[in-house]
Amino acid sequence: MKIAQIAPLAESVPPKYYGGTERIVSYLTEELVRQGHDVTLFASGDSLTAAELVPITPAALRLTPNIVDPIPYHMMLLEAVRQRANEFDALHFHIDLLHLPMIQDFIGRTVTTLHGRLDLPDLPPFYRCFGDHCLVSISDDQRRPMPPVNWGATIHHGLPADILLPRYDDGEGYLAFLGRISPEKRPDRAIRIAARSGMELRIAAKIDTVDRAYWENEIAPLVERHPNVRFIGEINEQQKAEFLGNARALLFPIDWPEPFGLVMIEAMACATPIIAFRCGSVPEIIEHGCSGFIVDSEDEAIDAIGLLRDLDRKLVRGAFDARFTAARMAADYVSLYHRLPGARTDAAWLRRQRGEDAELQIVA
Structure with missing residues (x-):
């Protein structure tokens, strides 16, 4: 055509x-x-x-x-x-x-x-x-x-299929947050989850002008308060494969009706499981217990971190190959x-x- x-x-x-x-x-x-x-x-x-x-x-x-x-x-x-x-x-x-x-x-x-x-x-x-x-x-x-x-x-x-290649080991073992710094994406949840779990959190995110005050007043102080949280900033496509592939899991703690959530399937392509809150498209994209875990609270997210060892990263990539x-x-x-x-x-x-x-x- x-x-x-x-x-x-x-x-x-x-x-x-x-x-x-x-x-x-x-x-x-x-x-x-x-x-x-x-x-x-x-x-x-x-x-x-x-x-x-x-x-x-x-x-x-x-x-x-x-x-x-x-x-x-x-x-x-x-x-x-x-x-x-x-x-x-x-x-x-x-x-x-x-x-x-x-x-x-x-x-x-x-x-x-x-x-x-x-x-x-x-x-x-x-x-x-x-x-x-x-x-x-x-x-x-x-x-x-x-x-x-x-x-x-x-x-x-x-x-x-070949733009983000899978890694089947646990990489550097940190939790990843990728996307935008905005209230509906809930980076504050990601920081609290990482702080309570004791795992390192790396945040690779864009800050739009409209969200600058939210970053400066609410999120930047949280980053400074927790030594296990690193803010990397906005990354390009080449950096994304390494950032997601080396992560133990992607945190997707959204609080809005997400229409799709591209980062979820990017993580799946890297064989990285997702811990996501039950909002918007999340139940359509993630197969609970296969490509990640769908949770309803920060307590459940922390519990899910403990279950990551039971997930086969090859199945995470397999879910991507089958559907996305x-x-x-x-x-x-x-x-x-x-x-x-x-x-x-x-x-x-x-x-x-x-x-x-x-x-x-x-x-x-």
Whole structure:
């Protein structure tokens, strides 16, 4: 198929540091190319891809200091897509909701993956207004707050099978926290769990401007108070494999309806088990007693640390291989593209490539 992938502009594809959505867009795009599809990626100009890149901005907006308002640049993105929309058999958006009024003329060939939380009061009336557009959830739990809409599928994220290689020993034996410093991610829980268990905790995390006060007033003093806690800061993809692979377990002590939680499957790819609180997508991702432990309190998390010795790290990696590869994710999306009511078939694309007349073909 000839497929357009439309990415946010906040980060490059893939991102240099933190950026879950852009990372998934990258994994999906590269796997679709590997599988033989003709893919065009609309993204920031510093993105790296085997697909055709349509650069909207010279660099990712988050790393461009003079960018104040991201909206004009996303309007430029939508105009670039509009100008080329007729070229594609399917158009896949990853930018939440800005595009929905624009795509009505070719809505039958479009799908939007919702990467964020949906329990916000302004979202239900918006999605009721655009109830005919095909949406993808990244977990079943993510759907719960939404009104009845046109759900095309739940498609869990996936990673390239060889991007994070497993380690089957216990590495350096520390607990890991990876992600963002924010109240809903609950690094304070991670610190208390480590302090009570007596294990070292290493925190590799991004601090957004909006969370700077939370870090300075609440988390930084906890880090200073506990000598077994180390704050490393934001790490890149190359550092992630070593950071997760050397850990005895990943702590995922969230306190919000996590739509997916990419770090959980990154840990699984490294054969590192997860101790996660029962929120959002966690029960869909973790197989309790196999890839980690699902807990409901800090006391249960400390008990789970004592059970880590009973987990076979090869089974943790096996759970990843069975459910969370990029190949599986791409196959799920291609299946959905073919089910779109206005999708053009591979045969139509081949005729267009040969310069023959190609009428729109409807896939039943």
